[in-house]
Amino acid sequence: MDREALILKWLNNDLNDQELQAFKKLEDYNDLIQLNTNIKAFKAPNFDDKQALNNVLNTIKTTKKSQKNWIKPFMRAAAIITICFGLYYYTTTLNTTITTNMAQKTEVALPDASNVFLNAKSVLVYNKSKWKNNREVKLQGEAFFKVAKGASFNVKTEAGTVTVYGTQFNVKQRANYFEVICYEGLVGVTFNSIETKLKPGDSFLIIDGKKIAKQKESNTTPSWLNNESKFKSLPYKQVIAEFERQYNVNITLVGVNSAELFTGSFTHNNIDVALKSITLPLQLTYSNNNGNITLKRAQ
Template sequence: MTREELIQKWLDHSLNSEEQKAFEQLEDYKDLMQLNNALHSFKSPEFSVGKNYKALQPNLKKKTTQTWYKPLLKVAAILAICFSVYYYTTTLDSSFNTEIASQTTIDLPDTSEVILNANSNLVFNENHWNDKREVKLDGEAFFKVAKGKKFDVITDNGVVSVLGTQFNVKQRDGYFEVICYEGLVGVKTKDNYTELRPGNGIKIIDGKLFAKEKESTAQPAWLRSESNFTNTPLKHVIKELENYYNIKVVIDKADANRLYTGSFSHKNLDLALQSVTIPLNLSYSKSGTSIVLKRE
């Protein structure tokens, strides 16, 4: 692999172990590393990496007997690479993921706090935060937003916008729910715009808007290791069970769209299964990490 190919893969963060070793053997490896480290605290002017590299590329490949300018070309090439490093590192997003039955707390650059629920993903760009307070969410999270510019939570089902407040957003396959706990929350979906005040919420399941009962608690139930449901199709309740327990739930001869109202604990699988199956006159059986639900 050529030197240029190694450097390009290094910039793309795609070197494998063998390529990494070859990259470290480059003559100017130490220079690249020093300049890379220095660039983390360097604010560059507007610079087109592609345009400048394209202009330099013919000179880098041209063979000539004149050698006096070769050191200058080397410096120019290193500077182009370092500007590329700076561009890549300042445009990279920060991404946080949680596994089954896990949670994590994320501190955003403006002291806002996000508690990310199980099996969820949150993405934001720290370097652009002062210009745009924006996060992308897939899953569920509870937000405590510091006052300041508009704060947007972008999901596949809609955008939640606030200035400073506490709210919960849940966006999973076919399920979208927002509950305001403090302040004022604006929710924009494909079909409408809704403003929520403390205790109010909006719930869209499989594309249908459902009435949401007024919330009487100060925080979502999942922060207390419990999941609550009101008139929710069984298939979505099961998805939540799978998010808190390392299991696969199969519905056998039962209506997956049957509505369920109730709650289950995140700390005891049998108790959780009983909380879901008994009110619906279902039974369950275990086979390894699989649970089969059946009609009585």
């Protein structure tokens, strides 16, 4: 492995044992270690690494004839400084992405002590370095938020934006489905450039582009936090999609109307009980072949 590649892997803490030994044999190993130590104590978030390199190269061009003996080491040091600052700037402005898989939930602590609980098959993105001046997250999927009081807090989804100032609320954004439920405080939901204010117990629901009226929410937290999914007069396809996410299975409907409205619930920790919960109310039968489930209308 060439010298530059070794340095890059070292800066990224990605050297294996063999590469580490090769790195230690570099003639300027001690200088690199000292330079890295000094740079760690220096913060320059607005450092323009490209401009810095151009300045160094211009200086070298004007002194090339009279100072040939130190050109190579100077260029090498300049390259190292540029790489270090570039990596520092890149890592401090990088977004943090949290992803949950099928049948997985997780809790995320944000920089201001706000907490986010991610449901299965969801993605949350935020930026730590910008958080103080911009409390904003991007969400794909479903999450319950407990927001610390402070400046405006925004949740951006493909369907719309949710804005709060310190509250508890749930956001669910799936294919052709967008729902926000306020449990505490005040929530503003912007959809198609129109903002709707939600008070505790209020809901905002869009299915297939249409706004759906819902009754007042009586629970203090979403049911999925307690490993249960509840539905009230929702299309059966929404129930099936959530079941697949919670159990990591594939469901095929045979002779079943996926648009039929369903009211009921299913647990997340017992698939046999859960299957009965979503089939018996509609008089369906089911078969489970290693995670490939078929639901049929009973004869």
